[in-house]
Amino acid sequence: MKIAVCIKRVPDSETRVKIGSNGKSLDEAGVKFVMNPYDEFAVEEALRRKEKAGTGEVVVLSLGPAAAQETIRTALAMGADRGVLLQAEKSPTDPFEAAKLIAAALKPDSWDLVLFGRMAIDDYNHQVGAIVAELLGLPCVTAVSHLDIDGAKGVAEREIEGGIEVVEFPLPAVLTVDKGLNEPRYPALKGIMAAKKKPLEVKAVEPGAGSLETVALAPPPDRKEGKIVGEGVGAVGELVRLLREEAKVL
């Protein structure tokens, strides 16, 4: 099994968001960066598929700043075989531009599977995987939470509103993965040592401007100061009155 996994370096979900002085981007000072959590599921799935097949290669690819090498090393420490960094100042705002660069880097090889996260937890775009699939001409299933592969045929489950969709697809394919697919492993010390010696190729890329332009990044409007209605059962009557008369939701 030859598998590519696309991983993005993102701010940790606990990060306190401070807006940069340009009013358009995150102030990165003091921010801790991690591998996008959904991409961890993708790396884990790739490793398990390769282990099951008994042979193959897992290649991780990231588009981003030089510091994304750390993210790649984390995946190598989990067990991936080699890494590729498409180095740019930052990941482009327009996911189509990111997808173009990623697709171009994947194109020369042939892959059994190309895995992505369902979404990146910084931009919440939900689309790079599906666009790459289209650009590579491969079938794509998004938000996979259960996966069976038998030879060149796959069956995946994905959550939709009010149910679970079961889909069949042929390999090679692009999958974007959701939580629930597996439990990602932690890199062991041995893995961390080994990762230092694994190949990591760096290629400079120039993302285009694309068709989405950030004009402002701002904190969400503060929710109107809430109130503690009271303590214990005694407060329930007043709560119901407020929901009915003030909030008008009952």
Add this chain to the structure above:
Amino acid sequence: MSKVLAVLEQRDGALRKVSFEVVTAARRLGASVDAVVCSASGPEGCATAVAERAKSGGYDVLVFAATATGKDLAPRVAAKLGVGVATDVTDLTSDGGTIVATRPVYAGKALQKVKVLGKPAIVSVRPNVFTPDAQAAQVKPETLSVASPGRVVIREIKAAPAGMLDVAEAQVIISGGRGLKEPANFKVLEELAGAFGGRAAVGASRAVVDAGWRAHADQVGQTGKTVSPSLYIAIGISGAIQHLAGMRTSKVIVAINKDKDAPIFKVADYGVVGDLFEIVPKLTEEIRKLHG
């Protein structure tokens, strides 16, 4: 005036509620709104049909729903048209013909305003945000014929048990967390949800989903669903940032928690401090009286 294409969703032959929201959002952007829906088919066939219609109809803007289906379909269509999508939009304006979309990013800790400059401009709108207007209900979408379903085939939809509303679509969400102590106690929340007469769904924090008490489909938050109901009641949930990511755009938030310093009270419009096992049954009783 822009020419706008609203891409609707249906299941079992009926338009889904979110479809009327899509039409409402689309109408904000253009005088001329056409609506289409795919006949039952795989995602690839539908994407091809929508992209072809977008091209042949010369649309300036395409509006999708940011549902599981819409988030799958929109980027497929976008890729065929060579543009990106502004996903999960909560506000939409047209500034001299340029679409400006507002969307939550960084787990809802910031709002990004983006100009959507693509030809066409493609957006998907967050469910429950654009309140459908009366005219939207009149929409008669054209059903696109799909030439070939494509390589990805939907074999079956395992529906949630009948009568169960999905948290992403419910008007009222009663969510429970670790404070419930054990899975069987979720019955208390189901009874409260029941008192709302079919409008409410029971949600969950990740802590109880990871513990196997509730299904992942019910999880609200960064690694679960993003919801915007009219009323969100968080019960025995501390209010971790990743939970807030999924529910902070709810219209009214109520928190019930025994710890008066729990972070959930910072986003709640109304809070009651105390033991949920005493408070919730009483609340159920009061709601039943109202709806009785």
